[in-house]
Structures are given as structure tokens and as C-alpha cells.
Amino acid sequence: MIIFSQVCLAARVVSITESGITAAKINTSGHCDASVTTGERRFMSLKWAFLIIVFTAARRHGGCGYRRKSCTTMAIPPVSKLSFPDLNIPAPGTVTAVGPGVMWLRMPLPFDLNHINLYLLEDHDGWFVVDTGLGGNRTQGHWESIFDHCLAGKPVKGIIVTHLHPDHVGQAGFISERWRAPLWMTRTEYFTARALSSAPSEASQWPVQQHYQRSGISPELQQQAVQAEGGFSGFICPLPRAYRRLQHDDRLTINGNNWRVMVGRGHAPEHACLYAEELGLLISGDQILPNITPNISVYSTEPEANPLADYLDSLQQFRALADSTLVLPAHNLPFYGVGHRVQQLIDHHRQKLDTLLAATGKPKSAAELMPALFKRELSPHQTMFALGECLAHLHYLMYRGDLQRELDDRDIYRYRSTRPQAQATTAAVPASATPTRV
Numbered sequence: 001m002i003i004f005s006q007v008c009l010a011a012r013v014v015s016i017t018e019s020g021i022t023a024a025k026i027n028t029s030g031h032c033d034a035s036v037t038t039g040e041r042r043f044m045s046l047k048w049a050f051l052i053i054v055f056t057a058a059r060r061h062g063g064c065g066y067r068r069k070s071c072t073t074m075a076i077p078p079v080s081k082l083s084f085p086d087l088n089i090p091a092p093g094t095v096t097a098v099g100p101g102v103m104w105l106r107m108p109l110p111f112d113l114n115h116i117n118l119y120l121l122e123d124h125d126g127w128f129v130v131d132t133g134l135g136g137n138r139t140q141g142h143w144e145s146i147f148d149h150c151l152a153g154k155p156v157k158g159i160i161v162t163h164l165h166p167d168h169v170g171q172a173g174f175i176s177e178r179w180r181a182p183l184w185m186t187r188t189e190y191f192t193a194r195a196l197s198s199a200p201s202e203a204s205q206w207p208v209q210q211h212y213q214r215s216g217i218s219p220e221l222q223q224q225a226v227q228a229e230g231g232f233s234g235f236i237c238p239l240p241r242a243y244r245r246l247q248h249d250d251r252l253t254i255n256g257n258n259w260r261v262m263v264g265r266g267h268a269p270e271h272a273c274l275y276a277e278e279l280g281l282l283i284s285g286d287q288i289l290p291n292i293t294p295n296i297s298v299y300s301t302e303p304e305a306n307p308l309a310d311y312l313d314s315l316q317q318f319r320a321l322a323d324s325t326l327v328l329p330a331h332n333l334p335f336y337g338v339g340h341r342v343q344q345l346i347d348h349h350r351q352k353l354d355t356l357l358a359a360t361g362k363p364k365s366a367a368e369l370m371p372a373l374f375k376r377e378l379s380p381h382q383t384m385f386a387l388g389e390c391l392a393h394l395h396y397l398m399y400r401g402d403l404q405r406e407l408d409d410r411d412i413y414r415y416r417s418t419r420p421q422a423q424a425t426t427a428a429v430p431a432s433a434t435p436t437r438v
């Protein structure tokens, strides 16, 4: 049963009790009106030092390749750069503890980026899975190994998916069916995933063709791009027909710990990150990655979008997190230095914006501007990603008034700086929350 309190203002708390799943809003003093028991609260005062003790003492689950290293590897990190604790990278089918009742595992991906990090959150009566891996038998086999050896005899009681991309949501249907466990997602991510994984639309493709035509890419690439717009049903298991909604600032109480939902935007429309302040842990999904930058793209489904403004705006909230927060990303390695990484990501996009502005003294198409951002030779597949990223930066500048866009006589958009001379944009990034549409 789910109960939503009507009397409180600040945030929704979702807690899992022995009698089932209940939810209530938390009031402005930070106390929950209902549903959170004393027992559930008893771990909320855990601090980082205690986390280390618990972590060090954590048991090996029977038969599972549970691995950890000395607690000395979890020392408080420097704040001026990223640092990576000396954790064992879990082999497929095994887990590594990264906090009390928080397990890290990996599943393979058949791409240059060859893995995704997933997480398990232990509750008193079962486990929550956070993200699920790409669809297919190979990943399911690894999941079966995890189920057999790493859950200490408890069931999976819920699946939390950060966002709609196939490497995250791909096995949600399989795990949900296997355990009859509910799927938790934000509303936009769930329904977008449902739409993209359903049968291709019979509707005309003229908007898609027009989008690529106006970008200025070659007719051959346009054709490939249009043909590739088939959704991703081949990469994911059929999604559950129902879900449970996550919203920004929700609190999920798991094993007595509050996990606060922090919604990020831009990489995906309503990407859920999970932050446990008492544990000093942030599950960041693809919103914040340590070694690569999340793809921020304009797609043909929303050709006038401004996702980079969404991304930079929603990134700001993570500056408030303590530098002692261990970030658990969906790719690369867990790391410290969330504030530093946020600044690096902002600087990365700032440089791209500066580069584009400097390159648009004369009107140019997105296709003509791509080499300014991506120096290396790109495959057709990479070109599509690069085009989406290039458009995201062009739109950001356009909506801020730094670029004008006009259709030429070949039906291609050409972008030109509105400044007398191409000037650096450094001081103006990140964007205001309300970029101006031109």
C-alpha cells in the first residue's frame, strides 16, 4: 500500500516496511509524518567513519565473488581533484562492497565503452537493483549468477532505473518478471522507454528527414540516420506494464538509510540520481561520469530542444554535496571529488561553446562546424553522436542570443555569431535557467 501524506511540504519519503511499501511526505523540519519506523531510522546517523568500519567488517556472501580491499583505501580524499579509491573492479557475476549493504557490479557492453556499473542496495527483506544492463542472454546469465550467489538468500524486491537508455533499462523487464518485483523510474523516463521500445510508428518520417537535411550532412548520412530511427526494442527486454513513479526530492528509505532522488536533465529528460547523505554515497548514473562526458544531444524527436541548458542547470545542484561523497557512476570507476568533476564538466562545455562561437564568424551549417569540435575522423555512427552534440551546443548559443540561425536556399540551417567579433563566452557559462529563444 502506498500512502501519501497531505499535510507536509518539502519532499516525498518512500519507505519500505515489513508490512509493505509506504510513502509519506517529509515535513519542513525534516521529520517524516508517517511510515518511517524507529527501526528504519536507526542507521540514519551513520557517518563516514562508521561507514568505513561497517565496510571493513562486511561479510562475504556465500559463494559470491564479493571482494574488498583495506579500509585504508577509503581515506578522506583531497578536494581539489578527483581520486579513485582502491576498489577491486568486480568481474561479471561478482560484486564489490562500496558501502554498508551497497554492492557494485558490472555487466559487459558490446561497444567501445565495454561495461556498465550497476548497484545493489540491501534492505532487511530483500534487495533493490539499480540499473540493469543491456538486454540479451549474456547479461541474463550474469544476473542469474548474482542471484544465486550474491543475495544472501534474499529476493530482489525492486528495480530502480536511472534513465531510459538500453544499457540501463535493458534487463528491467527480465528482473521484474523473474522476481515479480516492481520497477521504479521517473515518469518521463518510463513512458519514453515504453514508446521507444514499442513497434516502429507508421507515421511519416518527414520531420526526421527535415531535421537531418537542415543539419547539412550528406544525403548518404541522412539516409542512414533516418533508417536508424527505429527505436531500441531489439536491445531491451519487454518493459513491465506498470511502474512506480520517482520524483525529484523523493526519499527512498532502504535499510534505514534515506536515498534522495536528484533529477538531472540533458543527457536524458528526467534522469534519477540517488544520494544517501548519511552514507556519503551518490549513485550518479550517466549524469556525472569521471573520465568521459555524458552525451548531450539534440535528437530528431525534439529538433528545437536545448538539452545543454537543461544539463548545466541541473548539474548545479551537485555542487552542494560534500567532497567526501563517493560517487558511484554508471561507467568508469567510483570516485571522490563531485564538486571538482562538476566544474570540469562545465569547463568542458564552456570550451566547446567558445570554439563554436569563434568558428561562426561566417554562416556555417552544423555539419560544417562538427570538425571544430571533433578533430578526429568519425565513423558514420560516431558522426550521428557528434552531430547531436554539435547541435546541442549551437542551440545553447542560439537561445542565449550569441548565434543567429537562418535557412539558406538549400534548406540548410546556417549559424552565425551575433557578436561583432567572435568572443569567448567563458564568463557567461553556465546558462541562466531561462535561455532566450530566438
Ligand SMILES: [Zn+2]
Binding pocket: 163, 165, 267, 268, 286
Ligand atoms: Zn545514458
